[in-house]
Amino acid sequence: MPLRAKVASSVSRTAAALSRAAGRGDGSVIGGWIGLKIDPDLLAHLSAGRAIALVSGTNGKTTTTRLTTAAVGVLGRVATNSFGANMPTGHTSALAKAGSTPYAVLEVDEHYLAQVLEATDPHVVALLNLSRDQLDRAKEVAMMAQLWRTALVRHPEVRVVANADDPMVVWAATPPADPAQGHTPPHVTWFSAGQRWHDDSWVCPECSSTIQRSGEQWWCTGCHLRRPQPQWTVEEDGVLDPSGAWHKVQLQLPGKVNVGNAATALAVAAEFGVRPVDAVSRLAAVTSVAGRYAQVDRDGRNIRLLLAKNPASWLEAFDMADVEPTLLSINARDPDGLDTSWLYDVDFAPLRGRQVLITGDRAYDLAVRLDVNGVPFQHVRSFEEAVRSVPPGRLEVIANYTAFQDIRAELDRVN
Numbered sequence: 001m002p003l004r005a006k007v008a009s010s011v012s013r014t015a016a017a018l019s020r021a022a023g024r025g026d027g028s029v030i031g032g033w034i035g036l037k038i039d040p041d042l043l044a045h046l047s048a049g050r051a052i053a054l055v056s057g058t059n060g061k062t063t064t065t066r067l068t069t070a071a072v073g074v075l076g077r078v079a080t081n082s083f084g085a086n087m088p089t090g091h092t093s094a095l096a097k098a099g100s101t102p103y104a105v106l107e108v109d110e111h112y113l114a115q116v117l118e119a120t121d122p123h124v125v126a127l128l129n130l131s132r133d134q135l136d137r138a139k140e141v142a143m144m145a146q147l148w149r150t151a152l153v154r155h156p157e158v159r160v161v162a163n164a165d166d167p168m169v170v171w172a173a174t175p176p177a178d179p180a181q182g183h184t185p186p187h188v189t190w191f192s193a194g195q196r197w198h199d200d201s202w203v204c205p206e207c208s209s210t211i212q213r214s215g216e217q218w219w220c221t222g223c224h225l226r227r228p229q230p231q232w233t234v235e236e237d238g239v240l241d242p243s244g245a246w247h248k249v250q251l252q253l254p255g256k257v258n259v260g261n262a263a264t265a266l267a268v269a270a271e272f273g274v275r276p277v278d279a280v281s282r283l284a285a286v287t288s289v290a291g292r293y294a295q296v297d298r299d300g301r302n303i304r305l306l307l308a309k310n311p312a313s314w315l316e317a318f319d320m321a322d323v324e325p326t327l328l329s330i331n332a333r334d335p336d337g338l339d340t341s342w343l344y345d346v347d348f349a350p351l352r353g354r355q356v357l358i359t360g361d362r363a364y365d366l367a368v369r370l371d372v373n374g375v376p377f378q379h380v381r382s383f384e385e386a387v388r389s390v391p392p393g394r395l396e397v398i399a400n401y402t403a404f405q406d407i408r409a410e411l412d413r414v415n
Helices: 003-021 030-038 042-047 061-072 088-098 110-120 141-153 167-173 256-270 276-285 311-320 341-345 363-372 383-389 401-410
Strands: 051-056 078-080 103-108 124-127 159-163 187-192 211-214 217-220 232-235 238-240 246-248 295-298 301-307 326-329 356-359 393-399
Touching (some): 003 088, 030 088, 042 110, 051 061, 051 110, 061 078, 061 256, 061 276, 078 088, 103 110, 238 256, 256 276, 301 311, 311 393, 383 401
Parallel strands (some): 078 103, 124 159, 187 232, 326 356, 326 393
Antiparallel strands (some): 232 238, 238 246
């Protein structure tokens, strides 16, 4: 690297280490922020010479990134932003900390995908899903799909692994060729992991006609857009690869959604030449992801942490959680988005019949929503009070982003 980039990288590592030593955080942002102030092209310099995979989408990015890192690890050392710092500052810090590695797998905030594509020149990009998120400041889903599509037009050489079940992702991943500009469509490998949340993809992004569904299939009633044939599919508790071979997936992570994340990880790793049979056993080593799914024993209770930040992810969290006492925690701080109206897009009916506790800065908003859904609840003012309020045994915790981090801090920042 140029001398300036070397200095910036060294300062980035030092700043991150000091932040960790001072207990101010894991250093996954501050190191990159300072490094980029010294050398604005530091991310590009750190990316050079590595085979890189980018993982983006509204939900499942952090988990899929961790699983993909495990799968690609068959080939050698892999740099990754394992704590979920998914903007360029986090990518820069992660690559600087890792030093020289042949591979990198980076989670990317969906709003930053175009910028990170330019800086890192990745080998492959995984597109997971698009749904509403942080309504007061995030772009509409169709706008986000358009940004992805435009970015891929500029990078036709990148290989794409995309979700065949999400119409918005399919449209974004298949931009038209532009012979006048020398642009060709990207090479796309399709995976199918199912899509339970449909409320953001009833209208075709190409022609505004209605999207129809029948079983696994979907199609636009007004144009050519329809579900492509996937090469990778989830079948029961395993994954079918493009050759038709079935691989049993044994995970320590809950829910069918994570089998889908595992299928994505195997598909991305295959783009680097990793055989599924060599990678699948490595996925079982992933037990928790930056606190997500972590299980902690405290005062006779086994506490499991689940992160849910928007309607689609709450739907999946209810599927993962056992029918046990459940604590729901909602904040509306800047990282969460300040608008809690999205709570009315969530059906809380699956929580009926269990002990439900609520807490967080916006617990009263949640209380009104649960009352509308006919779900009895108990308000507690702290996590400690919640633990005392349930009998010994399992306590499921479902929280949005800053509420999750607050509870994780109570449990000594469990990873």
